Amino acid sequence: MGGLMQVIFDALSLGSLYALGALGIALIFGVMRLVNFAHGDVIAFCVFALLWPSVDAVAIIFAGNLPWFLLIPFTLAVGAGLSVLSEVVVFRRFRRANPATMMIASFALGFVIRYFLLMLFSSRPKSISLLPGLSQPVEILGARIPLLQLITILVTIAVLIGLTAFLRRTRFGLEMRAAAENFTMARMLGVRANRVIMGAFALSGALAAAIALILGSQTGTANIMMGASVMLMAFIATVIGGMGSLAGAVIAGFALGAIATVMQVILPPDARAFRDAFVYGAVILVLIFRPQGLLAARGTKERV
Amino acid sequence: MSLLALSNISVRYGRLTAVRGVTFTLAEGEILFITGPNGAGKSSLLRAIAGVTPPAGGRIDFADHDITGRAPEDIARLGLSMVPEGRDVFGSLTIEENLMVGTGMHSGTRGWRARAASELEAVYATFPILKERRHSQAGLLSGGQQQMLVIGRALMTTPRLVAIDEPSLGLAPNITDQVYERLIALRAERKLTLLIVEQSSTRAMMVGGRMMLMRGGEIVLDGDARALGQSEAMQAAYFGYGEH
Numbered sequence: 001m002g003g004l005m006q007v008i009f010d011a012l013s014l015g016s017l018y019a020l021g022a023l024g025i026a027l028i029f030g031v032m033r034l035v036n037f038a039h040g041d042v043i044a045f046c047v048f049a050l051l052w053p054s055v056d057a058v059a060i061i062f063a064g065n066l067p068w069f070l071l072i073p074f075t076l077a078v079g080a081g082l083s084v085l086s087e088v089v090v091f092r093r094f095r096r097a098n099p100a101t102m103m104i105a106s107f108a109l110g111f112v113i114r115y116f117l118l119m120l121f122s123s124r125p126k127s128i129s130l131l132p133g134l135s136q137p138v139e140i141l142g143a144r145i146p147l148l149q150l151i152t153i154l155v156t157i158a159v160l161i162g163l164t165a166f167l168r169r170t171r172f173g174l175e176m177r178a179a180a181e182n183f184t185m186a187r188m189l190g191v192r193a194n195r196v197i198m199g200a201f202a203l204s205g206a207l208a209a210a211i212a213l214i215l216g217s218q219t220g221t222a223n224i225m226m227g228a229s230v231m232l233m234a235f236i237a238t239v240i241g242g243m244g245s246l247a248g249a250v251i252a253g254f255a256l257g258a259i260a261t262v263m264q265v266i267l268p269p270d271a272r273a274f275r276d277a278f279v280y281g282a283v284i285l286v287l288i289f290r291p292q293g294l295l296a297a298r299g300t301k302e303r304v
Numbered sequence: 305m306s307l308l309a310l311s312n313i314s315v316r317y318g319r320l321t322a323v324r325g326v327t328f329t330l331a332e333g334e335i336l337f338i339t340g341p342n343g344a345g346k347s348s349l350l351r352a353i354a355g356v357t358p359p360a361g362g363r364i365d366f367a368d369h370d371i372t373g374r375a376p377e378d379i380a381r382l383g384l385s386m387v388p389e390g391r392d393v394f395g396s397l398t399i400e401e402n403l404m405v406g407t408g409m410h411s412g413t414r415g416w417r418a419r420a421a422s423e424l425e426a427v428y429a430t431f432p433i434l435k436e437r438r439h440s441q442a443g444l445l446s447g448g449q450q451q452m453l454v455i456g457r458a459l460m461t462t463p464r465l466v467a468i469d470e471p472s473l474g475l476a477p478n479i480t481d482q483v484y485e486r487l488i489a490l491r492a493e494r495k496l497t498l499l500i501v502e503q504s505s506t507r508a509m510m511v512g513g514r515m516m517l518m519r520g521g522e523i524v525l526d527g528d529a530r531a532l533g534q535s536e537a538m539q540a541a542y543f544g545y546g547e548h
Contacts, residue, residue: 171408171411174397174401174404174405174408175405175408177394177396177397177401178394178397178401178402178405181394181395181396181397182392182394184356184376184388184392185388185392185394186394186405187356187375187376187377187380188354188356188376188377188380188385188386188388189380189385189405189406189409189457189458189461190377190380190381190406190408190409190461191377191405191408191409192377193375193377
């Protein structure tokens with residue numbers, strides 16, 4: 001019983017990370033058909049924003065020592081700020097470019113962010129202790145679950161409820177949904193393109209910051225590559241979910257987390273090292289049978 | 305004073321010129337039909353006016369503003385509402401949400417929520433079927449209902465000019481009749497200026513008003529719809545007789 005609960009919590013917390021990442025990608029794809037590969041580097045940037053620049057192995061903490069009620073808003077603001085900045089400085093110039101060009105631009109931007117971090121902090125992973133109170137275990141239904149894992153799941157659920165309410169109940173959310181479906185038509189109804197796109201980037205950046213906080217506390221290290229692996233899974237989740245479908249991205253994110261966790265348990269020990277090959281194999285199977293994704297997004301209509 | 309004035313507008317897509325040197329003015333309260341065969345440049349002209357495809361040359365004035373090359377949202381906010389071809393409803397949004405999208409342009413002004421609510425009631429009064437199905441997804445509506453929705457949605461922005469691209473496209477004739485009946489009534493009620501693109505001139509002749517014929521990206525005829533429609537010049541110009 002305890003073992004099963006442990007697997008369920010592992011799957012949910014890993015799925016939470018993927019779902020939050022996939023949402024960040026799907027939000028931006030929805031309004032401007034941009035697959036933002038810089039998203040993973042925004043995650044890494046948010047972690048390093050808590051440290052002073054140094055090349056030492058042990059991080060010199062800067063904002064990371066703030067109490068949680070200041071640390072969390074600070075990190076969210078960093079993520080949202082960097083993300084909006086990337087739209088204003090880079091992606092706005094590519095608004096009329098085709099999706100492939102935008103994607104390449106996002107790759108380039110990701111590398112610029114990554115090498116900026118490399119310059120200031122070196123490539124050596126640093127140990128950090130972020131929100132240390134969260135590593136103590138709690139007992140749930142006979143399983144000992146790290147408090148952080150529980151909080152990760154609860155935070156993700158809260159984010160999902162909050163985002164849904166925002167999209168359904170507010171004027172800005174209505175405009176974002178309309179713009180995601182048919183951007184040109186929304187503009188012809190007076191919806192301001194720049195505002196909607198900047199809003200999507202701000203939300204996406206804040207989601208990246210949330211992942212940064214969770215990853216940073218979970219692993220206890222700051223690594224310039226730390227966003228990349230989440231980003232890859234998150235991107236796969238958005239594709240499986242149906243590009244641009246927010247609900248699809250979340251469902252696929254949790255599904256990937258579940259598959260990866262279950263494989264870890266059921267694969268024979270010798271095969272566990274190759275777990276990811278099995279996960280990606282499952283991805284290929286899904287795409288063969290549902291190439292449009294689990295929930296195909298509406299409004300893939302051409303934008304001008 | 306004219307509400308809309310185009311002078312020497314041309315529209316190009318790459319090397320292809322879709323509209324060449326179109327000039328006309330439209331007075332407040334006027335109804336203008338632009339007709340012409342497929343590929344005449346009618347839709348391109350509308351897209352240029354709405355700011356979706358910025359014109360390659362010329363100048364457009366609307367309500368005393370130079371709107372040449374302005375963004376679609378800025379033009380919409382000046383009171384020019386465009387209903388594009390193909391009924392672009394937001395399929396995953398409910399009917400009521402579709403109608404409310406355009407009211408945001410007045411947000412921040414005094415009493416805009418109350419005004420939006422009364423506009424909504426006015427649209428529902430005009431198109432009762434929309435009220436009946438207000439909470440269902442717009443993508444599930446029939447073609448005629450979607451046409452009513454996009455016209456209603458355009459009206460929600462309290463525009464001075466509504467430009468509609470092919471309101472009869474893909475509709476059964478009796479549904480088209482209904483749509484036009486509503487449009488004419490609305491025009492009388494609100495002193496709306498209407499700019500309607502249709503492929504055939506039959507509607508224009510039934511409704512009356514002013515009609516222009518476009519062919520090869522140019523305006524070849526301009527006059528009273530009923531008089532023009534019956535003239536041989538119209539037939540000749542539409543099909544390009546006497547030029548070969």
